Amino acid sequence: MTDTLADRTTGDLPGTAVAADRFRKTLAVHASGVVVITAQSGGTPAGLTATSFSSVSLEPPLVSFYVDRASTTWPQLSAADHFAVNILASDQADLAARFARKGVDRFAPPTRWRPGPLGAPLLDDVSAHLVCLPYETAVVGDHLLVVGLVTDAGVHHPGRPLLYHQGRFGRFLAHPDGRS
Template identity: 70%
Template sequence: MTETLSERAVDNEGFRRALAVHAAGVVVVTAQTGGVPVGLTATSFSSVSLNPPLVSFYVDQSSTTWPWLRQAESFAVNVLASDQADLASRFARKGVDRFAEPTRWGPGPGGVPLLSGVSAHLVCAPHTTVEIGDHILVVGLVTGTGIDTAGRPLLYHQGRFGRFTPHS
């Protein structure tokens, strides 16, 4: 009898433990739909292509933010700075007004919410979405950028937010 691919897959807990040792950058993806700002924290952000300029992130199919984000004409990827762990946690929580105080933000091109104090932001137009497993791959065409601070990035590692300290 031949094994199916799903039978060959490692169990969820083993998979999580293995991925926990990989440090990832942290972003908050923001958009505005019907005058309502929405956002979520993502650690799956990646550059995809230089020409055309494309970036991607994944969102859980069960996300309550995804239906709103999916309708947006543009979105921003806010690259968090090392001192913004509280902001990352806030945008990862359910049942809170993520844009209320102490969150600082303002409208960017097309009204897309841009968070204050981030290392950089990339304004994007939706390009492609693909359902993959229990997530949705979202690819955006970068239509604008801004670098707010030259600080160090916020990282996610072993279930915690932390800072990068370079070797001398």
């Protein structure tokens, strides 16, 4: 008996897109780091939680994240001339949840922040931050790919990162012998 793609995907036709619910369920097993993207436009800070952050290039130094095209925060972020990537520490799940919520002032207490070198909000107590100039934006499906040129970076608390896995925030635990 041969193992075909159709057999392995339990009925999905080869060459067709998988159903959204199946795709989402499958991606949930992939753990990702958590960041908060912040910017300031017209004197008003804006920010959102992202789990799609990635490095892109060392020369030039580029990073990226995706944002839903229906995001109500994106118009404010995109109007800014730069943005910050705040890499969250393992104890900042509440902060990540706050910046993912709608209808709240994300920068009001208990959120603590300060203006960065170009004015974008830098969140306090994060593992690290990157300040970026917009480099490229592209429509990719129902999301926007945002690429930023890193102009400043700093490591503050290099401890354990905040992770997102199966719809929940969690912590990284190293393998006891340091290997995978």
